[in-house]
Amino acid sequence: MKDGLLTDRQMEVLRYRKQGLTQQQIADIISTSKANVCTIEKSAMENIRRAKETLEFLYTLDATHLCVIPNGTDLFEVPAIIFGEAEKINIKVKYDTISLINRIRESRPQCCKARCICEDIHVYITDAGELYFG
Amino acid sequence: MKDGLLTDRQMEVLRYRKQGLTQQQIADIISTSKANVCTIEKSAMENIRRAKETLEFLYTLDATHLCVIPNGTDLFEVPAIIFGEAEKINIKVKYDTISLINRIRESRPQCCKARCICEDIHVYITDAGELYFG
């Protein structure tokens, strides 16, 4: 039973990158070429993308795609967008403005720098008005 | 460039399952054995587990290692340990005692037998006080 999608090599490279090392420096440390470090990093990112998409699929199993909150949106404007889209398809969102903002912050902490959404957020909604952020 | 982690076969089976069909019924529809449906479903769940774990790893990348809760610790003593360690580095944990215990139980169910932590748990924390258990 393996753990995640990423191989040891991929995690190793990502950690070094997070520390700010260049591909060449990492290549020296792990004794390979910088081209190889590049491809390892690239396939790691690809795996991360696939992991996200896999969970998106899960949500779509019992929810429908409502809208996308674009990168750069003010967090406080998000509820109005979501309420508007939900109204279009006649679903009542089961959160009020405040608790919706809290849900987003809890659900995607890495997307919320202060009041600014710093990453596109896909919003899914069930018939019952439950929301998912992918 | 493939999309998610799940194969077409795996998504097919999950969709039928969501509709409430038995493995035998699905086997008849897609013309194979029920044992095969079982293994396909199982590997789909395994892939979903791995997708989640992959994203968890991502979070630990921008969090710092706070401490280790040693195997054998009483679950109810954990919050005090974490609050203490976080205070040392001047970060305010964004959970209170009760919700912290719940977070641990949800996040690492296999580590909590009754009130006893039965596996070392590495605790990570972000500047914002968000916690991850690895």
Add this chain to the structure above:
DNA sequence: GCAGACTTAAACACTTTTCGTTAACTTTGA
């Protein structure tokens, strides 16, 4: 106990992924 639903293990052919090389290419900052 019995039937139906589900799980498991071993084995097999097949496909995909990974890590690595070399060599040429583009981007970026001073």
Add this chain to the structure above:
DNA sequence: TCAAAGTTAACGAAAAGTGTTTAAGTCTGC
């Protein structure tokens, strides 16, 4: 413009994942 950083393409070998089958196993409700 120069050097360092990063990317890309083509290729190979080894490893891992997938879909299948068959046959045996567990678990559950009646």
